[in-house]
Amino acid sequence: MKAQIRFLAVGLALACSATVGAHHGFAGEYDINKPVQVTGVVSKVEWTNPHARFYVDVKDAKGKVTTWNFELASVNSLRRNGWTQTSLKIGDTITAKGYAALASKTMANANGVTLADGTSLFAASSAPSVQQTPSR
Amino acid sequence: MRTPLLASAIFAASVPFLLAQGVDSPTTVNLGGGSAWRGNVPNGPVPRLPDGTVSLEGVWQGGGPSANLQQGLPKGETVPMLPWAKARMAAMKPADATEANCLPATTPRVPSTYPWRLVQYPTHTKATHIFMLFEANIHSFRQIFMDGRKHPPADELDPSWYGHSIGSWDGDTLVVDSVGFNDRGTLDGAGAPQTTKKHVIERWTRKDLGHMVNEITIDDPGAYSKPFTLTFEATLRVGDEMMEYICNENNQYGIAGGKK
Numbered sequence: 001m002k003a004q005i006r007f008l009a010v011g012l013a014l015a016c017s018a019t020v021g022a023h024h025g026f027a028g029e030y031d032i033n034k035p036v037q038v039t040g041v042v043s044k045v046e047w048t049n050p051h052a053r054f055y056v057d058v059k060d061a062k063g064k065v066t067t068w069n070f071e072l073a074s075v076n077s078l079r080r081n082g083w084t085q086t087s088l089k090i091g092d093t094i095t096a097k098g099y100a101a102l103a104s105k106t107m108a109n110a111n112g113v114t115l116a117d118g119t120s121l122f123a124a125s126s127a128p129s130v131q132q133t134p135s136r
Numbered sequence: 137m138r139t140p141l142l143a144s145a146i147f148a149a150s151v152p153f154l155l156a157q158g159v160d161s162p163t164t165v166n167l168g169g170g171s172a173w174r175g176n177v178p179n180g181p182v183p184r185l186p187d188g189t190v191s192l193e194g195v196w197q198g199g200g201p202s203a204n205l206q207q208g209l210p211k212g213e214t215v216p217m218l219p220w221a222k223a224r225m226a227a228m229k230p231a232d233a234t235e236a237n238c239l240p241a242t243t244p245r246v247p248s249t250y251p252w253r254l255v256q257y258p259t260h261t262k263a264t265h266i267f268m269l270f271e272a273n274i275h276s277f278r279q280i281f282m283d284g285r286k287h288p289p290a291d292e293l294d295p296s297w298y299g300h301s302i303g304s305w306d307g308d309t310l311v312v313d314s315v316g317f318n319d320r321g322t323l324d325g326a327g328a329p330q331t332t333k334k335h336v337i338e339r340w341t342r343k344d345l346g347h348m349v350n351e352i353t354i355d356d357p358g359a360y361s362k363p364f365t366l367t368f369e370a371t372l373r374v375g376d377e378m379m380e381y382i383c384n385e386n387n388q389y390g391i392a393g394g395k396k
Contacts, residue, residue, distance in 0.1 A: 025230045025233065025236070025325075027230065028229065028230025028231060028236075028393045028395075029230070029389070029390075029392040029393040030392060030393075046386055048385045048386035049272075049380075049381045049382055049383060049385050049386065050238070050272075050273065050381070050383045050385075050386070050387055050389075051386065051387075051388070053386070053388070069388075071388070071392070074272070074381065075379075075381075076250060076271065076272065076379045076381055077249065079379065080376075101391075101392035101393070102392065102393050102394055103391075103392060103393055103394025103395075104391065104392055104394075107391065107392045108392075109392075
C-alpha cells in the first residue's frame with residue numbers, strides 16, 4: 001500500500017511539475033548553472049515552512065563526512081504535490097540533485113531525489129526550470 | 137491522511153477524462169501567479185446566502201496581482217509608473233522582497249500559489265464583515281467593513297499593509313474601497329512601489345460557482361502618473377482547505393545567497 005501511494009504521489013507530483021511556489025526568488029540564492037548531485041544518508045528532515053529541508057551526510061573518498069542542506073518547497077506545496085513528512089526519512093540513503101547555493105558550499109536547492117530502491121521523488125523546488133511563474 | 141492523497145492522485149489521473157467531458161480546464165488565465173491547484177473549476181450557478189446576497193464564500197486561487205502587475209492590464213498597456221518608482225523598482229534586490237522576509241503582501245495582491253478563503257459574516261442576515269484569509273505568504277487576513285461606516289479621518293488612519301477597507305454591494309458586485317496604506321508594501325513580486333497616497337477600488341463579481349472576476353482600479357499619485365485598472369480572475373479550489381503556514385518557522389532566506 002505504502003509503495004503504491006508513493007508511486008501515485010510521484011505520478012501526481014510529476015503531473016504538477018510546473019506548479020509549485022516559493023516565497024523567494026531562485027536567482028538571489030542559487031545558481032541555475034551549477035547543478036549538484038550528491039549521494040548520502042539523510043541525517044535530518046525539517047518539515048517546516050516557508051521551506052522544508054533535508055540534510056544529507058555525504059562521505060568523500062577519504063571518509064570525511066560533509067552535511068549538505070537541501071531546500072525544498074514549502075510544506076504546503078509539497079503536501080499538495082503528494083509528499084508527506086515520511087517521504088524522506090532519517091537513515092534513508094538517497095541521491096539528491098539540485099542547484100548550488102551562491103554563497104555556501106554545502107547548501108543547494110533540490111529538484112530531484114532518488115531513494116535507494118530507485119524511487120524518484122520530485123522535489124517541488126523553486127528552480128526556474130520547474131516553476132511556471134517566478135515569485136518571491 | 138492517506139485518503140485525500142489517493143483521491144488527489146486519482147483525480148489527477150482523471151483530468152484528461154474530465155476535460156473530454158467538457159469540464160473547465162484546470163488552468164485559467166490571469167491567475168495572478170503560478171497555479172498550485174489542478175482541481176477542475178466548477179461552472180454551476182452563483183450561490184446565494186439566506187438573505188439573498190450573492191455568496192462569495194469559498195477557497196479561491198488568484199484574483200489579484202502576484203508576480204507582475206502587467207498580467208492584469210489589457211494587452212498593449214503598460215503600468216504608468218513615475219520615474220522615481222521605476223528607478224526604485226530597478227534597484228530592488230531579491231533580498232528586499234517583502235515575502236522573502238516573511239512580511240505581508242499588500243492590497244490588492246493575492247498569494248502567488250496558495251489559496252485564500254473569503255468569509256462573509258454573518259451569513260444568516262446581511263453581513264457586517266467580510267474577511268479574506270490568506271494561507272500564505274504570510275498567514276494573515278484582510279478585514280472589509282460592510283456595516284456602512286466610512287474611512288476614518290486621515291489623521292486617524294494608521295499606515296498599514298492591507299489598508300482600511302469598506303465594502304458595499306452594487307447589484308451582485310462587491311465593491312471594496314481601501315485607503316490607509318504604508319509605503320513598504322509592493323504591488324507585485326517584481327517590486328512595483330506604492331505610497332501612502334494609494335487608493336484601491338476592487339469590484340468582485342462571481343460569474344458562476346467557480347469563477348470570480350476582480351476589476352481593480354489603483355490610484356496612487358505618489359508613484360503612478362494616472363489611475364490604472366487591472367483585471368484578474370479567481371477560481372474556486374474545490375476540495376482544498378487552508379493549511380498552516382508559519383513563515384518565520386524556519387526562514388533561512390539569505391544564507392544560501394550570502395545575505396545573512
